[in-house]
Amino acid sequence: MxxxxxxxxxxxxxxxxxxxxxxxxxxxxxxxxxxxxxxxxxxxxxxxxxxxxxxxxxxxxxxxxxxxxxxxxxxxxxxxxxxxxxxxxxxxxxxxxxxAHTDDLSKELTYATPFSYQFKVVMNRTNLSFLRNANYEATRVFNHVAVALITGLTYMNLPPNVAGVQSRVFTIFQLIVLLPLIMAQVEPAFIFARQIYLRESSAKMYTPITFGISQSVAEMPYSLCCAVGGGGDRAGYALLVVVAVELFAVTGGQAVAAVSPSLFVAAKINPVLVLVFALFCGVTVPTPNIPKFWRNCAETLGSCVLLYAPIW
Incomplete structure (x- = not known):
């Protein structure tokens, strides 16, 4: 077991x-x-x-x-x-x-549309804004009509002598009066439009060049309408001179507004420019009596040329 x-x-x-x-x-x-x-x-x-x-x-x-x-x-x-x-x-x-295509690529990446399309859209919007702001254009026309009536009634039927020629020179000098009026009207409109552009610039919808060109081109039709006159054997040449004065005033006002940080600063710059235009244009002080330095400044500013053109 x-x-x-x-x-x-x-x-x-x-x-x-x-x-x-x-x-x-x-x-x-x-x-x-x-x-x-x-x-x-x-x-x-x-x-x-x-x-x-x-x-x-x-x-x-x-x-x-x-x-x-x-x-x-x-x-x-x-x-x-x-x-x-x-x-x-x-x-x-x-x-x-x-x-090899760095510049074109940077522009394409910065802005979504080409320059032609930007200019078309911005120009259409600027014209529409001016048409809706009827007071702006009515004020422009009223200023020109008022200056034309006062000047025309004051120097009406001038005799063909030395005194008449001198009176004609003073009549042409009234174009200088239009410069501060137009500049004072253009500057607020440009500054307000610039504020809209600065608000929209972050979206990169259009370039600053497009904005500036559209503002200048939109002013041209109204400047041409204000420059139109009637009668006279030199009406065509005078029309071209007045159109040049209108464009000079509009672009000058926009330039002052562009370099001014606010409307207050632009309003302080206008009196200085008006004084320079009036003193150095060759009417209040003859051109030979102006010091050489200021004479060169007058020729550079263009007011002297704008006033001498109708006289010649």
Whole structure:
């Protein structure tokens, strides 16, 4: 009985460690590409035949080492270098193409539309703004009609003698009176329009050049209407001179408004300009009696030329 009980009991494991029991299972299994075709890998009770391992190693080599048309293996580093050279050449070509069109590209990125479309839209909006502001144009016409009536009634039917010629010169001098009137009217309109532009400039809808040109061109039709007169054998030439005075006053007022930070500063600059125009035009003080420096200033400002043109 004792012998049968001893045979039925399991063998003692007191002298066997856990590492020895688990060593067949925990043994590291080499990867297929780390073995030669003649070796085999065994994990537990599973064994891989050498022919199978040969096929696995061949597939692994085909994946990691591409072949060229001649059948020879290519070096992976050479392939990477060739691809890097192609990428570098393509990038260099793109950079050279971009640097050749830097200015055009910067404009396209800054503003969404071309200059022609900007000018068309801004010009249409400026004309519409002037048409809706009827008081602005009515004041312009009233100033011209008032100056024309007062001057015409004062110097009416001048005799053809020296006194008559002198009176005609003083009549032409009244064009200087129109300069401060037009400038004082143009400056507030330009400054208010500039405030709208500064508010819209963050959207990059149109350029400052578009804004400036549209403001000047929108004033021209009303200046031409105010310059029209009738009668006289020199009406055409006089019309051109008055149109030049109108444009000179409009652009001068816009220039003063452009350099002025506010309407208050622009209003303080106007008296100085009017004084310069009146003193150095050659009527209140004859041109030969004006000091040379101020005479050059008068010719530079253009008021002297504008007044001499009708007399000549």
């Amino acid at each position: 004792n012998s049968e009980a001893q045979r039925q009991q399991p063998p003692s494991t007191s002298n066997v460690s856990v590492r020895e029991i688990l060593s067949p299972i925990m043994a590291p299994v080499p990867l297929p590409h780390q073995l030669s075709p003649d070796q085999s890998v065994t994990a537990g009770n599973s064994t891989t035949h050498p022919d199978v391992m040969k096929g696995l190693c061949q597939d692994d080599d085909d994946r990691h080492e591409p072949r060229d048309p001649s059948g020879e293996f290519l070096n992976q580093d050479a392939v990477d270098v060739a691809e890097a050279e192609r990428n570098f050449s393509e990038l260099s070509r793109q950079l050279n193409h971009a640097s």
